[in-house]
Amino acid sequence: MKITKKSWPILIVSNQFQNQNDESLRLKELVNELENIYLCKVLPCLSYDDAAELMQSRQDFGAIVIDWDINRNNPKEPSTPSILLSKIRFKNANIPVFLLTDWIETGDIPIDVMNSLSGCLWKTSDSIEFVAGKIEKFLFKYVRDLYPPFFGMLVKYAEEFKYSWHTPGHMGGTGFLRSPVGTAMYKFFGENTFRSDLSISVSELGSLLDHSGVVGESERNSAKAFGADYTYYVLNGTSNVNQVIWRSQIVQDGIALVDRNCHKSVNYAMVITGSHPIYMVPRRNKLGIMGPVRLSEFTDESIIAKKKSSKLIPDELKENPIDIAALTNSTYDGVCYNVSKIRSVLGGQIKNLHFDEAWFAYARFHKMYEDFYGMCEIKTNNPQPPTFVGQSTHKMLTAFSQASMLHIKDGSDSKINHDEFNESYMMHASTSPQYNMIASLDVATKMMQDNGESLMCEIIKIAVMLRKNVAKISREIKHRDSADWFFDIWQPKEVNIEGIISKFEDADINYLISNQSVWVMNKEDNWHGFGDIEDDYAMLDPIKLTFITPGLDANGDIADFGIPAAVVTSFLMTEGIVCEKTDYYSFLMLNSLGTTKAKQETLLTSLLRFKRLHDINAPLSEVLPSLVEKYPQMYKDKGLREHCEDLHQYIKEHDLLAKMLKALGNLPTQSMNPADAYKQVVKKNVEFVEYDKIENRIPAVMSVPYPPGIPIVMGGELMDEESILDYLRARQDFEIAFPGYESDIHGIERTEDKKFKTMCVKDK
Numbered sequence: 038m039k040i041t042k043k044s045w046p047i048l049i050v051s052n053q054f055q056n057q058n059d060e061s062l063r064l065k066e067l068v069n070e071l072e073n074i075y076l077c078k079v080l081p082c083l084s085y086d087d088a089a090e091l092m093q094s095r096q097d098f099g100a101i102v103i104d105w106d107i108n109r110n111n112p113k114e115p116s117t118p119s120i121l122l123s124k125i126r127f128k129n130a131n132i133p134v135f136l137l138t139d140w141i142e143t144g145d146i147p148i149d150v151m152n153s154l155s156g157c158l159w160k161t162s163d164s165i166e167f168v169a170g171k172i173e174k175f176l177f178k179y180v181r182d183l184y185p186p187f188f189g190m191l192v193k194y195a196e197e198f199k200y201s202w203h204t205p206g207h208m209g210g211t212g213f214l215r216s217p218v219g220t221a222m223y224k225f226f227g228e229n230t231f232r233s234d235l236s237i238s239v240s241e242l243g244s245l246l247d248h249s250g251v252v253g254e255s256e257r258n259s260a261k262a263f264g265a266d267y268t269y270y271v272l273n274g275t276s277n278v279n280q281v282i283w284r285s286q287i288v289q290d291g292i293a294l295v296d297r298n299c300h301k302s303v304n305y306a307m308v309i310t311g312s313h314p315i316y317m318v319p320r321r322n323k324l325g326i327m328g329p330v331r332l333s334e335f336t337d338e339s340i341i342a343k344k345k346s347s348k349l350i351p352d353e354l355k356e357n358p359i360d361i362a363a364l365t366n367s368t369y370d371g372v373c374y375n376v377s378k379i380r381s382v383l384g385g386q387i388k389n390l391h392f393d394e395a396w397f398a399y400a401r402f403h404k405m406y407e408d409f410y411g412m413c414e415i416k417t418n419n420p421q422p423p424t425f426v427g428q429s430t431h432k433m434l435t436a437f438s439q440a441s442m443l444h445i446k447d448g449s450d451s452k453i454n455h456d457e458f459n460e461s462y463m464m465h466a467s468t469s470p471q472y473n474m475i476a477s478l479d480v481a482t483k484m485m486q487d488n489g490e491s492l493m494c495e496i497i498k499i500a501v502m503l504r505k506n507v508a509k510i511s512r513e514i515k516h517r518d519s520a521d522w523f524f525d526i527w528q529p530k531e532v533n534i535e536g537i538i539s540k541f542e543d544a545d546i547n548y549l550i551s552n553q554s555v556w557v558m559n560k561e562d563n564w565h566g567f568g569d570i571e572d573d574y575a576m577l578d579p580i581k582l583t584f585i586t587p588g589l590d591a592n593g594d595i596a597d598f599g600i601p602a603a604v605v606t607s608f609l610m611t612e613g614i615v616c617e618k619t620d621y622y623s624f625l626m627l628n629s630l631g632t633t634k635a636k637q638e639t640l641l642t643s644l645l646r647f648k649r650l651h652d653i654n655a656p657l658s659e660v661l662p663s664l665v666e667k668y669p670q671m672y673k674d675k676g677l678r679e680h681c682e683d684l685h686q687y688i689k690e691h692d693l694l695a696k697m698l699k700a701l702g703n704l705p706t707q708s709m710n711p712a713d714a715y716k717q718v719v720k721k722n723v724e725f726v727e728y729d730k731i732e733n734r735i736p737a738v739m740s741v742p743y744p745p746g747i748p749i750v751m752g753g754e755l756m757d758e759e760s761i762l763d764y765l766r767a768r769q770d771f772e773i774a775f776p777g778y779e780s781d782i783h784g785i786e787r788t789e790d791k792k793f794k795t796m797c798v799k800d801k
Contacts, residue, residue, distance in 0.1 A: 045099025045180050046078040047071060047172060050088040050121070051137065053104065054081045060160060070169035077173060085121040092128055099176040101125060102158065105138040105146065119150050126153050127491050131182070133175035185483040187242070187255035188476040194241055195232040204236040204469065235472045245270060245470045246463055252475060259482040264401050264412035265426070265444035267455065269462055272474045275395040275441045276302035277465050278427035280309065282443065283361060285461035286389045286425075287312050289712075291360035292350060294340060297704070298327055298365050298747045300393055301783060304711065304739055308752070311712040312360065313350045315343040319368070321698050322566025323593030325620050326370045326527060326583060327747070329567070329575040335362070337384035349707050363391040366411065369618055370527075370625060371581025373397070375574050377408040381417045388451070391425045396627075397578075398428035398442070402489030405497060405553055409576060412444050423448040433629045435484060436477040492630060497550045500580040500628035503637045504528055505549075507584075508542035510641070522598070524605075524644055525585040527623065528577065529555060529564050550579070566591055580628040588685050589622040589694065599685035603778055604677075605647060607661055612643040618743070621694050654678040664777045671776060684775060693767050700764035701747070705754035708735050709798075714753035717798045725786065728766055728793040731756050735798045741783040742768065750784075769793040 049068070053061040071077045077099070082088045088103070103118050118136070125134060133155040136146065155175055158168050184192060206212055210231025213219030223231065235242065243250020248269070260268035271278045283306035287293060291312045295303060298319045307314050320328035333339050344355045367373040376392070383390075392411035394400070400410035407413065411426035426444040430436035443462075445453050484492070504526050511523040532544040532555055541549075549555055557576040558565045565577070588599020602624045606616045618625040626640070650660050654676035658665040661680075665672045672680065688694060714737045717723050723737045733756060740750040742765070749761055756762060765785075772779045773791045785793050 042076055042099065042176065043078045045097060045176060046080045047100045047102065047176065048080050048082055048088060048091065048098045049102040050082045050085060051104035052083045054083060063160065063165065066165045067169055070165050071172065075169055075173040077176065085118060089121055089124050092125055098132060099180055100133040100172050102135045102137050102172065105136050119147060122150055122153050129488055131179065131487060133179050135172065185255060185479045186251045186258060187479040190242055190251045191233050191472060191476050194239065195229060205234055207231060230473065233473055237468060242472060245475065246466055246468065255479045259442060259478065260444065262482050262486050263442065263444055266447045267445040267453065269443040270475055270478050271441045271443050272439060272467065272470055274439045275393065275427040275429040278441050278443045279303050279306050279393060281461050281465050282391055282425045282427065283310050284464060285458050287360040290354060292344065292354065292357055294359045294362040294387065296330055296364045298368060299363055300365065300395065301739060301741055301748065303363050303393060304748055304751060308711045308715045311710065313347065313710060315347055316704060318702070318704065320567050321701055323591060324527070324566060324585065324589060324623060325694055325698060326566065326623065327368050327372070329372055329374060332378065332382060332571045332574050335379050335382050337386045340386040349710055358385065359387045361389040361391055362387045363393060366392045366394050367397050367578050367581070370583055371578035373406065373409040373576050373578050375408050376411055376413050377416050378574050380415060380421055381419060383419060383421065388422050389425065390422050394426050395429040396432055398430050398434050399493055402485050403493035403497065405579070407553065412446055420449040423451055423453050430478055430481050433627070434481045435630055436481045437474045440474040440478050442478060494550070496628055496630060496632065497579055498546065499632060499634060499637060500582065501546055501549050504582065505542045505546065506641060512542065522587045523648060527583040527585055529562065582626045582628060583623050584626065586622045595689045595694070600651065600681045601684045601688060604681055604684065607664065608647050609643055611661065614640055614643055621688060651677050651681065668776045687771060687774060691767055691771070693771060696760065696764040696767050699760040700749060703758050703760050705750055705756060705758040705761060707753065708755040709753035711752045714798065718796065722799050723796045724799050725794045726797040727788065728769060731795070731797065732762060733757055737796045737798050738784045740785050740795055743781040765793060
């Protein structure tokens with residue numbers, strides 16, 4: 038489908054549409070000229086307030102015409118053209134906006150309004166043809182300039198309707214039309230999808246592998262937008278971004294300083310590069326929420342001590358610096374690091390700094406996150422290593438799935454050589470890139486360039502509104518009955534606004550969404566549970582919401598009454614609401630560009646419905662029908678409250694959460710490098726061993742239980758840590774006791790009787 042001027046309607050705001058006078062007649066003639074001569078589409082609007090509402094819900098206007106005189110003609114109009122214009126410009130700085138007025142009225146128009154306009158249209162002085170032509174000219178230029186470099190060229194190429202004699206084999210989609218099922222797919226996705234699915238043979242679109250043409254132009258534009266010296270588009274996810282970074286900076290026998298909370302792709306990078314890992318262990322609070330590693334982990338003293346005590350690093354290599362240090366920012370629970378603070382303590386022990394910011398691509402576009410993201414401005418005079426950042430643009434911005442960006446900021450003295458780095462990039466990139474994915478990265482960048490600040494303001498605001506609403510509902514319920522319950526959110530309980538302390542839910546929302554200090558953790562106000570936190574070092578991302586279910590307090594004490602989070606999130610799934618991560622007594626919901634107030638209201642309604650169903654002990658067959666259907670003997674006669682009690686009491690009696698926290702605070706003995714352990718897999722020198730018999734064996738692969746989603750055991754680590762064995766066996770027994778609540782544990786398989794087993798190096 039070709040995008041035409043009719044796809045970009047002109048919004049004309051005037052109450053003259055409903056009148057019968059000369060002014061109304063000219064306005065209708067203007068609409069007729071625009072629609073029938075210039076083939077545009079006009080959307081009439083009668084008031085400033087209605088126009089503001091339309092601007093909130095629609096972003097497809099090509100131009101806006103505002104009648105300056107609505108207030109004069111309609112004294113009941115509560116808004117003003119100045120207010121409407123400011124709202125328009127906050128959302129969109131570039132759309133053409135014209136004021137429809139008379140010469141005599143221009144003296145009353147404030148200068149700031151005039152500076153925000155594309156021009157004035159005179160109601161009587163200019164001809165209808167002239168006015169319509171001027172609007173159409175500005176609309177055409179605006180829409181043309183909307184397209185960023187790659188997407189614009191892709192659209193242009195697709196609209197030339199060329200015959201394709203190159204790959205891909207469907208050749209613009211026509212190949213699908215040779216069968217009924219192919220035709221169904223063609224109709225489902227639409228013609229443009231297939232005509233823009235092109236080949237590297239199309240020279241007009243440049244080359245992703247050598248970053249030439251409009252692809253290179255697009256990457257350079259993204260670098261500028263995201264604060265990088267270089268940006269590379271990676272089309273197979275941030276998992277592959279991490280591989281590209283590591284393959285370019287570390288080799289066999291290199292030394293890596295790794296956050297134990299890192300994504301498994303970083304662990305696989307250790308396997309592929311054959312590096313020697315030393316670990317930074319993150320804090321945990323009593324709720325089981327992952328916190329930051331200690332700032333001291335980045336100092337030379339700490340690093341030298343870790344290298345000295347390592348059983349894997351050969352003595353002759355222990356004097357070598359760290360080839361790469363990797364940190365997850367933000368964490369899965371929304372804890373962000375002050376990167377400026379980290380840079381300020383760096384000595385000469387780290388050659389390259391790597392931030393895995395898969396969930397944090399938006400940080401640069403709002404002052405809330407200043408200094409807390411990898412590509413932030415360097416504010417220290419200390420010599421700095423090159424900084425690498427991987428961002429899953431598809432996760433929290435608007436790119437297609439797997440479309441990610443790799444950003445690089447040069448060090449003070451060490452610069453990244455593009456040609457050298459690109460060898461690693463080409464090693465991991467396909468020679469048949471998906472051009473629609475490239476376009477989505479191009480467009481995601483332009484969206485944030487055009488109005489990223491206003492988008493993030495809205496997203497942060499609706500996230501904080503949800504936080505406040507949950508806290509208010511909880512307070513209201515407990516005010517009526519102190520023994521009653523509702524959900525909580527992990528967040529500050531009180532806010533200090535210019536010396537006045539108020540409850541979070543009562544605090545001015547404009548203060549909450551514009552002051553970073555509200556969200557930065559400190560020792561004095563220990564709402565976060567990380568009592569020894571460093572000053573101005575970690576903050577909670579307000580758009581990542583961790584809901585807390587009853588049963589566990591901030592001190593880690595398990596109450597007699599509790600509702601495990603897995604039951605809640607299973608219920609939410611039946612309501613069409615999917616959460617990001619479920620822990621024992623918490624679950625994570627992500628607020629992103631796709632979140633709306635309607636989604637939030639649905640979530641709140643569903644949480645209140647869960648409470649009602651719980652309190653009346655509704656039959657489990659009605660609340661979680663698929664669970665009962667799959668395991669009728671176990672659950673068919675249970676009510677929801679009874680079911681929650683059963684799970685909660687089991688967790689309490691078997692000390693499951695405490696065992697998890699203890700296990701995560703201890704590392705097993707490093708017996709061999711992850712790379713050496715994986716070699717045993719390739720050599721077929723491995724066997725599955727059940728966890729009941731795994732003590733003092735060496736797993737060949739990592740084990741990553743969800744929760745909490747981090748490696749509890751790495752390949753090559755000896756299973757000699759009793760706390761880890763205790764936890765994984767306890768988790769195994771829990772899942773056997775409660776079928777349907779199996780966790781996702783990468784690296785662990787299950788026997789027919791649901792026992793855990795993992796791949797271990799064979800004993801000699």
